[in-house]
Amino acid sequence: MAEPTIRNLGRLPGISEEERIRLGPVLEQFEFRVSPYYAELIDWSDRTDPLRRMVLPSEEELASVLDFDASAEAENIRVHGVQHKYAPTVLLLVTDVCAAYCRFCFRKRFTLATSTDQHLAPPEGLEDHEKETTLDISPGLAYIAEHPEVTNVLLTGGDPLILSPRRLEGILAALREIPHVRTIRLGSKIPAFDPGRITPALIDVLARHALPNGKIYIMTHFTHSREITPLSVSKLTEMLRAGLVLNNQAPLLRGINDDPGEIARLFGSLADCGVTPYYLFHCRPTFGNDAFMLTIQEGLKIVSEARRGLSGLAKRFRYVASHASGKIEILGEMQGELVLKYHEARSPEDEARLFTWPADQPIYWPEETAEPGTPPSCRPAPPGSLKGQASL
Numbered sequence: 001m002a003e004p005t006i007r008n009l010g011r012l013p014g015i016s017e018e019e020r021i022r023l024g025p026v027l028e029q030f031e032f033r034v035s036p037y038y039a040e041l042i043d044w045s046d047r048t049d050p051l052r053r054m055v056l057p058s059e060e061e062l063a064s065v066l067d068f069d070a071s072a073e074a075e076n077i078r079v080h081g082v083q084h085k086y087a088p089t090v091l092l093l094v095t096d097v098c099a100a101y102c103r104f105c106f107r108k109r110f111t112l113a114t115s116t117d118q119h120l121a122p123p124e125g126l127e128d129h130e131k132e133t134t135l136d137i138s139p140g141l142a143y144i145a146e147h148p149e150v151t152n153v154l155l156t157g158g159d160p161l162i163l164s165p166r167r168l169e170g171i172l173a174a175l176r177e178i179p180h181v182r183t184i185r186l187g188s189k190i191p192a193f194d195p196g197r198i199t200p201a202l203i204d205v206l207a208r209h210a211l212p213n214g215k216i217y218i219m220t221h222f223t224h225s226r227e228i229t230p231l232s233v234s235k236l237t238e239m240l241r242a243g244l245v246l247n248n249q250a251p252l253l254r255g256i257n258d259d260p261g262e263i264a265r266l267f268g269s270l271a272d273c274g275v276t277p278y279y280l281f282h283c284r285p286t287f288g289n290d291a292f293m294l295t296i297q298e299g300l301k302i303v304s305e306a307r308r309g310l311s312g313l314a315k316r317f318r319y320v321a322s323h324a325s326g327k328i329e330i331l332g333e334m335q336g337e338l339v340l341k342y343h344e345a346r347s348p349e350d351e352a353r354l355f356t357w358p359a360d361q362p363i364y365w366p367e368e369t370a371e372p373g374t375p376p377s378c379r380p381a382p383p384g385s386l387k388g389q390a391s392l
Helices: 017-022 024-029 050-055 136-144 165-176 200-208 230-241 260-273 296-309
Strands: 089-093 152-156 183-188 216-218 247-254 276-282 317-325 324-333 337-345 354-358
Touching: 017 200, 050 324, 089 136, 136 165, 165 200, 200 216, 200 230, 230 247, 230 260, 247 260, 247 296, 260 276, 276 296, 296 317, 296 324, 296 337
Parallel strands: 089 152, 152 183, 183 216, 216 247, 247 276, 276 317
Antiparallel strands: 317 324, 324 337, 337 354
16 A cells, blocks of 8 residues: 655654744645655755755745736636637646645645635635535536637646556546547646656546547656656656657746756656656746746756757757737847747737847746737836845
């Protein structure tokens, strides 16, 4: 029988009673959860251990100037459990649970939060007691069926691979009944957090719904090269042999992977395993993420140096900011200007649009503009806010 999930800091070695007391107020608002497997990878006595920083609560989480919905996901909710931002793609939010909780989660308003109503009012169309996720996907299926422009569906949450094979079977079978849905994606950190959950029964369910012209993509979330263990590699290999397509996306985080060598190790190792590096996300300015944020300039320098040590296969990823207005790719610097481009845009008029920002003016996140359809201005926020600080 699998060892139960660790939710009590008292079960962790190297965490003093004094530290547990200090973290008490954080745990009243945001849950702690880690799998026994992942806990074994961490040196809990080392406060700089990147995997420790990834999952252990911090007092800094409550001293934040940031928003809970940094990318304005609430604006994209169409029916309960459905987000639709880009025409071809619908997100089905099927659970709010993960095998472990990342402290930088951009959906902590309903994943880590012990009470959703204390952090963010329910989006329009949801009752006060309703979460953004739902196990009842029937409204989502009806919505997708009514929108023939939707060709691919992303199962997300939370982590969809935490659901039972039987539950996933029902979801995948229902989606395959909709003719215009070709590709199905599942975003998951299970291969990193708890690869033992990837059983033959789970792989069989996923593989049976992979079609020659409609693949099943597993969007893995490996964030640090130490997560790539012999067990995780064996599970990745099993999924590849079953005909699943594996891509990886990861955030760039201060104190965790903000090093060119680490990014090169991470994406190089994944490419060696047959996992395509897909996105490197600039850390979203979500409440509690202040300590993880880098300036775009810092991130671009890290990415540029990392790419020099990577093969073409390993440098296929895009460095992007998942902004309310779209995925903004951070391309580089030219003639003293940062060059950015919409890789995907919420407004059709923004699609593929280029814009710039002075490279010598540090910026943490593209700012909103007053006029719809115009690119973010990237102007710094007022002094005293996160984006206006020179350092963290």
